[in-house]
Amino acid sequence: MTSSIERTTPAGSDRRTFLQRVALTGVALGPGGAFLASCATGGGDDDDEAEEAPSGDVSEDNPLGIPEDQPLEIYIFDGGFGDEYATEIHQPIFSERWPNVTIEHHAAVDIAGELQARFVAGDPPDFVNNSGDGQMDPGQLISDGLLYDLSELFDAPSWDDPNVTVRDTLLPGAIEAGTRNGTPYVLNYAFTVFGIWFNQTLLDENGWPVPTTWQEMMDVCADIAAAGIAPWVYQGVTAPRYMNWPLLSMATKLAGPEILVAIDNLEPGAWGHEAIKESAAAILSLRENNYFLPGVEAMEFRDAQGLWARGEAVFCPSGSWLENEEADAIAENPTFQLAMMPDPLLSPDSVMPLETVRATAGEPYVVPADAENPRAAMEYMRAMLSLEGARGFSEAVTSLTSVAGASEGVTIEAPGLASAQAALQAAGDNVINWYYPSWYGDMENPGIDQATGALLRAEITVDEWADRCEAVATEVREDDSIDKQNRES
Incomplete structure (x- = not known):
């Protein structure tokens, strides 16, 4: 994706230099695109990310301060869930509120094969459904400083109720499943x-x-x-x-x-x-x-x-x-x-x-640390975590989500999923x-x-x-x- 925003902060430059060196030597990338060596700098901190990424004015209607005129590039894993849930449900929800944000949608079967070179070049997309056999190792991506801290997302007001934070709309364990050393880096959306x-x-x-x-x-x-x-x-x-x-x-x-x-x-x-x-x-x-x-x-x-x-x-x-x-x-x-x-x-x-x-959140979604538009990517996640987004996903792909109460009132025709939902409800806190x-x-x-x-x-x-x-x-x-x-x- 081409952007008129030039990022020249030291953290972004150091990470990109390291990754380009990796591309030349080939010593830090393993099969399937997993990053096998840590970045020399360990990645930029939150302040670096905030300074280098474009942002808009924070307001009640724009709690994450997304830029309203910058495009958003997303990659969806085209596997068991397909990608129509994104194009037919989540993207329309997002675009209704942010009509001037152009979404550039890609579907990929091999996420690492499609995106490894872009991560190496320091030019990843803004939002990635990092799933499938070609998944990039999320733990190594985190260790290498290549994923964005999602704390702002989970602390932001939820899409449906500004008085309830995003984290308080999620089932127990949903955030923890994507957390390393106390910092959340992965949104695990489906609930298994x-x-x-x-x-x-x-x-x-x-x-x-x-x-x-x-x-x-x-x-x-x-x-x-x-x-x-x-x-x-x-x-x-x-x-x-x-x-x-x-x-x-x-x-x-x-x-x-x-x-x-x-x-x-x-x-x-x-x-x-x-x-x-x-x-x-x-x-x-x-x-x-x-x-x-x-x-x-x-x-x-x-x-x-x-x-x-x-x-x-x-x-x-x-x-x-x-x-x-x-x-x-x-x-x-x-x-x-x-x-x-x-x-x-x-x-x-x-x-x-x-x-x-046993139940856990899965199907990981991430925002790369070098994303051009990370705030819009988190806003897209906020839309996914709306009741409309979660219910639509469940109906479309026969899967529960990590949004609490999202399956209530949803007609689940698939007997297996209905049985799983009943088992989860019967478990109560015994998960x-x-x-x-x-x-x-x-x-x-x-x-x-x-x-x-x-x-x-x-x-x-x-x-x-x-x-x-x-x-x-x-x-x-x-x-x-x-x-x-x-x-x-």
Whole structure:
């Protein structure tokens, strides 16, 4: 994008010089466009950003002080959600209030492939939906000083009510999911509910109850197997980590959320907690009783999920994106009534209730630190977080958002999403999550992922699995080159 505004501040110049040097040497960029070395300057601070970016007059109608005559360039990941939600919902909402701001819209499948060179040149777009297989590593972008501090956005008045800040319109954990060292850099917009997914019609027709305890799960699995159907499927060789989700959720229900804090904070011995090992033993019992779809351990994740959706297995761990992801396969099974259940209790004496669910904000949107028009980009985010923007998104792409109450009054025809919404409402304040996968990407994949894959193939014992997970966490903890995060609760 061409702009008449020349930015000559030292911070912007230093960052650009560094990145251009990176482009020439090729030593700091890894596969997929992730930045693998820190900037020499660490990026400019907020004052530098404010001085170098054009701005307008701050007022009640313009709380972020956006320039009303500067264009806004955005990039949307054209993946599972497509990009029509941007062109048909969010952009019209923004443009109705800011008709003189020209939006230059781009859709891209490979975000890093499209934008890596522009980040290197110090000329990124203003707004990026940094998602998909070509996602740029957000943690490294933050470490390199390449993302804008979004504190002003979250402290600004909300789009719908000037007496309520943006942060107070969001579900718990939405801002924290994109925060590093106390500073928010990423807007995670979609809200994913995790659990065990199944065909409600199949259970009803056979009189199989929805299990609430692990013992009930094993009893139902025995009945399902006797009927010639595989009780469980998981995401195969591609992503055995999907089974970590019920494992950690059940352990947390048993012992309390403190065990997740210990894992995220890389505390020695966290993976060896008795509740975690008890949950791992429950997961292993599925293999020991031959309750997995035969051959699933060697399948690609979509192949495994597709067989599940076509009725060859009953239970599948995943997030609420599953319905959209497997829509075609589900459509081939006319009796398929998708539903979600919370992970069962390992014991009646569990600390947290059955209704506890893991849920988290995802689908990241960022403003580059070198953006020409960062304030308009944050204003665009403010429009996205309006009730109209959030409801429109949910209706268009079959996904909840991180805006509290946005799904109320919205007709959700997709049965899976309706089930996930009901589960989230039933959970109330009993919503859990863990952050180590986003804080330390390699810790989960390939680290914990490979250990869990071996456990699911019964190649290692529960104790050996815990030891391998602990070794992965220790490696991260003792690596001084990794920026550590701290979780208080």
